[in-house]
Amino acid sequence: MTNAWTDIKNSDLVVVMGGNAAEAHPCGFKWVTEAKAHRGAKLIVVDPRYTRTASVADYYAPIRQGTDIAFLNGVIKYCIDNDKVQWEYTKNFTNAAYIVKDGFGYKDGLFTGYDETKRDYDRSSWDYVIGDDGFAVVDMTLQHPRCVWNLLKEHVSIYTPEMVERICGTPKDKFLKVAEMMAECSSPTKNMTSMYALGWTQHSSGSQNIRTMAMLQLILGNIGVRGGGMNALRGHSNIQGLTDIGLLSHLLPGYLNIPTEKEVDFPTYMSTRGFKPLRPGQTSYWQNYKKFFVSFQKAMWGAAATPENNFAYDYLPKLDVPAYDVLRIFEMMDEGKVNGYFCQGFNPVLAFPNRGKITRSLSKLKWLVTMDPLETETSHFWENHGDYNDVDTASIQTEVIQLPTTCFAEEEGSLTNSGRWIQWHWPAGSPPGEAQHDNWIMGQIFLRMRELYRKEGGAFPDPILNLSWDYANPQEPTAEELAKEINGRAITQLTDPTDPTKVQVEAGKLLVNFSQLRDDGSTSSGCWIYSGCWNEHGNNMARRDNHDPDDTGAYLNWTFAWPLNRRTLYNRASADMNGKPWDPARKIIEWDGSKWSGYDVPDIAPTAKPQDVGPFIMNQEGVSRLFARGLMRDGPFPAHYEPFETPIPNVLNPKIRGNPVARVFQNDVKQFGTADEFPYAATSYRLTEHFHYWTKHNPVNAALQPEFFVEISEELAKEKGIELGGWVRVWSKRGSIKAKAVVTKRIRPLMCDGKAVHVVGIPLHWGFMGAAKKGFGPNSLTPFVGDANIETPEYKAFLVNIEPTTAPVGV
Amino acid sequence: MNMELSRRSFLKVAGAGVAGTTLGSMGFGDAEAAVAAHVRPFKLATTTETRNTCTYCSVACGILIYSKGDVRKGETAVITHIEGDADHPTNRGTLCPKGAALKDFVHAPTRLKYPMIRKAGTDKFERASWDQALDRIARLMKDDRDANFIAKNEKGVPVNRWTTVGFLAASATSNETAYATYKVVRSAGIVAFDNQARV
Numbered sequence A: 001m002t003n004a005w006t007d008i009k010n011s012d013l014v015v016v017m018g019g020n021a022a023e024a025h026p027c028g029f030k031w032v033t034e035a036k037a038h039r040g041a042k043l044i045v046v047d048p049r050y051t052r053t054a055s056v057a058d059y060y061a062p063i064r065q066g067t068d069i070a071f072l073n074g075v076i077k078y079c080i081d082n083d084k085v086q087w088e089y090t091k092n093f094t095n096a097a098y099i100v101k102d103g104f105g106y107k108d109g110l111f112t113g114y115d116e117t118k119r120d121y122d123r124s125s126w127d128y129v130i131g132d133d134g135f136a137v138v139d140m141t142l143q144h145p146r147c148v149w150n151l152l153k154e155h156v157s158i159y160t161p162e163m164v165e166r167i168c169g170t171p172k173d174k175f176l177k178v179a180e181m182m183a184e185c186s187s188p189t190k191n192m193t194s195m196y197a198l199g200w201t202q203h204s205s206g207s208q209n210i211r212t213m214a215m216l217q218l219i220l221g222n223i224g225v226r227g228g229g230m231n232a233l234r235g236h237s238n239i240q241g242l243t244d245i246g247l248l249s250h251l252l253p254g255y256l257n258i259p260t261e262k263e264v265d266f267p268t269y270m271s272t273r274g275f276k277p278l279r280p281g282q283t284s285y286w287q288n289y290k291k292f293f294v295s296f297q298k299a300m301w302g303a304a305a306t307p308e309n310n311f312a313y314d315y316l317p318k319l320d321v322p323a324y325d326v327l328r329i330f331e332m333m334d335e336g337k338v339n340g341y342f343c344q345g346f347n348p349v350l351a352f353p354n355r356g357k358i359t360r361s362l363s364k365l366k367w368l369v370t371m372d373p374l375e376t377e378t379s380h381f382w383e384n385h386g387d388y389n390d391v392d393t394a395s396i397q398t399e400v401i402q403l404p405t406t407c408f409a410e411e412e413g414s415l416t417n418s419g420r421w422i423q424w425h426w427p428a429g430s431p432p433g434e435a436q437h438d439n440w441i442m443g444q445i446f447l448r449m450r451e452l453y454r455k456e457g458g459a460f461p462d463p464i465l466n467l468s469w470d471y472a473n474p475q476e477p478t479a480e481e482l483a484k485e486i487n488g489r490a491i492t493q494l495t496d497p498t499d500p501t502k503v504q505v506e507a508g509k510l511l512v513n514f515s516q517l518r519d520d521g522s523t524s525s526g527c528w529i530y531s532g533c534w535n536e537h538g539n540n541m542a543r544r545d546n547h548d549p550d551d552t553g554a555y556l557n558w559t560f561a562w563p564l565n566r567r568t569l570y571n572r573a574s575a576d577m578n579g580k581p582w583d584p585a586r587k588i589i590e591w592d593g594s595k596w597s598g599y600d601v602p603d604i605a606p607t608a609k610p611q612d613v614g615p616f617i618m619n620q621e622g623v624s625r626l627f628a629r630g631l632m633r634d635g636p637f638p639a640h641y642e643p644f645e646t647p648i649p650n651v652l653n654p655k656i657r658g659n660p661v662a663r664v665f666q667n668d669v670k671q672f673g674t675a676d677e678f679p680y681a682a683t684s685y686r687l688t689e690h691f692h693y694w695t696k697h698n699p700v701n702a703a704l705q706p707e708f709f710v711e712i713s714e715e716l717a718k719e720k721g722i723e724l725g726g727w728v729r730v731w732s733k734r735g736s737i738k739a740k741a742v743v744t745k746r747i748r749p750l751m752c753d754g755k756a757v758h759v760v761g762i763p764l765h766w767g768f769m770g771a772a773k774k775g776f777g778p779n780s781l782t783p784f785v786g787d788a789n790i791e792t793p794e795y796k797a798f799l800v801n802i803e804p805t806t807a808p809v810g811v
Numbered sequence B: 001m002n003m004e005l006s007r008r009s010f011l012k013v014a015g016a017g018v019a020g021t022t023l024g025s026m027g028f029g030d031a032e033a034a035v036a037a038h039v040r041p042f043k044l045a046t047t048t049e050t051r052n053t054c055t056y057c058s059v060a061c062g063i064l065i066y067s068k069g070d071v072r073k074g075e076t077a078v079i080t081h082i083e084g085d086a087d088h089p090t091n092r093g094t095l096c097p098k099g100a101a102l103k104d105f106v107h108a109p110t111r112l113k114y115p116m117i118r119k120a121g122t123d124k125f126e127r128a129s130w131d132q133a134l135d136r137i138a139r140l141m142k143d144d145r146d147a148n149f150i151a152k153n154e155k156g157v158p159v160n161r162w163t164t165v166g167f168l169a170a171s172a173t174s175n176e177t178a179y180a181t182y183k184v185v186r187s188a189g190i191v192a193f194d195n196q197a198r199v
């Protein structure tokens, strides 16, 4: 989230699209209720299903899953056509005025540079014209035909209300009503917030779904303001933190990158990370990349990371592919190329797409280790449970080691919520039996491996032998020790670079925040963006002062938010070119002639003059990007592509299947279904009584929602002779499940390109372990293909067939 | 309002012989004060109050956990009650149907208690000691790493990749656990490293 949960009360218009906050984030959704009750805010819901969020909305519009880009491009077009643009914001705070290279274009649904065999673009033309002074060329009048604004105008021109209706199935009048309500928020004193979740991410064009709304929010002037922003509601309690700490194949902590093997040495790696400003005087904060990177290497390898060995650059693994993401590693497993696998608090048998393939892949492992507080379907994947897990146990040669871990109530540490608040928690109970903390388990695995390498030697043991592990009790590092290491320290005494007589930080002391990091090896920090979380002032994540001066919703002294305790990202953009708030009643910060100050930590240098320095300091331009240059694999502007399994062909270009650059494995292509065989558009979702596959272990939640079901419209039920509460079989090209049918008015057929599209809703909380009745989930059916940029699987849009049937065996 | 004064310490003060007058001066009626003086302390003051956050979604509602025994003093502690933290700015004491049932998640019948090993081809888990399980894991990892580690690519560039073992990290562990996990996994050269954020 760019903003915080408590900030939603400041909104005038809440748009829930790609999420269902009332059911999936109930206590956060209260802030929508607050905004409605006390500000007179309106709520719009756009969803294939009339959700409980929709039931309290001021306006609901149906949409076919997987078509959000067409819808939102239509809204952008509406705003441009009707002069509903926050002009001062758009001209000064976005790249609307930047001139794009002549080579760039878009035709027949594809951008310049497409290579069909590689399923990739040559993106070299997707960039700005650079002037002789080395800076990007701009035309602040927006008259130049090649400026981003005019290219955008042309790009969205095809998304007329009629086209939106054709693609999305949203009736034209409903689309226009939504567009009109959103467009009103181009006023500098009307702010709209976007609340989205997995309904946007879990598509082969997921990243672009989000990008389209971000672009709309920018031209409406709604980023960086109170009651505005792009608010990813996120899923699990620390999914934000795990992302920040960088537990992803291609990341180092704090959104630094793991090197690729093309970056043969440290100078090569750094050569593309200079991040020189693209406009005069801009901050381009990533210019500090080397400080963050070197400090991370020092946290990892301490004295073994020296200037002479490029701070142990060669200790890091280097990628030969964009990422060994979960889809790739399971594909490799299926090919017999993986021997061992760890699942720490994760249940891929239920959570990953195409369960048949997942089970088959796990069966090819030599060994599997699970670390979890609960019995999971993954640790029991080899066990036969009748129809619910129909495997041949004796033939599965995988050794499974199941380790019992503590749960949240038995451990200490911090979790990062979707608003980037890093909140500390304390243990309250003793673990059951011999269950152990994850820190202990990771410590044990490490120490035992290191011991083997010490005794026996082996393949390149240096990174293991030299890993810094100087904890008071090496057997189990404490949360406090690790938090301090994340925050960072001065390794040697730090003096003021402009005045060496002034000592900034004594050797060994904790850094106040990341502004003190150095690139010469004199500082360490495990995750630079978290620096400031535990400094010499103490554990800032444990702060509990809930004062909120003038009720802005900032709560600056409650816990710690990254970065630098900032509550609203890009908050410089809440003020105009002179530094005055767009809406004085919703001031965040203000320029007083010499500095920025206000209710939040300014997202700009405190003395940076408002006319000189742009608000998007992480970008080389200093402004935000309506045109993404080459940073998105599937296009600098979002374009509509159908899901890989679609009930109607792509009306813009029927030859294009799915996202043209999404990676597909050949084995999976064979398992994509088509509408003639699988006519119904399925989607997955959650219920408010359950959390993923955890709460089915809780007898209370299991009683609240005991049994798996699928949800269909009355129209489809009639067509197929399905009765409310009757058993149905639902199958895709990949698998088949049985469920009770819930026949509702919440789902209605959508008319798309002249064809009635029936939606089948499949909630995801059941399996064969735990207290609830045994059941299936959507992932026996979902396709094994991910988003073109980040590989999030396309869980939300796939094709199925359905028929009445009898009860499954093995209940 | 700085809520360093916990509800429990308030109750302890209130219950320590001056309950009637203290509560009375705070605007409680005599009868309520008398009831509160013995009922609330009886329920909560004998327990340990701990601040935590809900383990489910990333709204991260504040919760108060009450237990018999104080685990931070090294005692065995049994969690007896969990409720919303009224001082928390986000949820202000409320919990949804998931958070409201957290106590029964902690005590779920399917919580794991012991390390277990299922041998290849067999149809059951057998109990193992931690030492057995951990030594086995370290051995399996070391042998596989030594056999399959790619120190250099065909061009002679050090790449330090270990692709035959993967690690899928959790989404509800703390940042500190995540960081410790990061260190162990990356220093071994594991590239198939991912978490729930991608799915």
Ligand code: SF4
Pocket (backbone or CB within 6 Å): A024, A025, A026, A027, A028, B054, B055, B056, B057, B058, B059, B060, B061, B091, B094, B095, B096, B097, B098, B099, B100
């Ligand atoms: S109580 Fe409900 S809304 Fe609050 S964090 Fe838990 S799951 Fe989320």
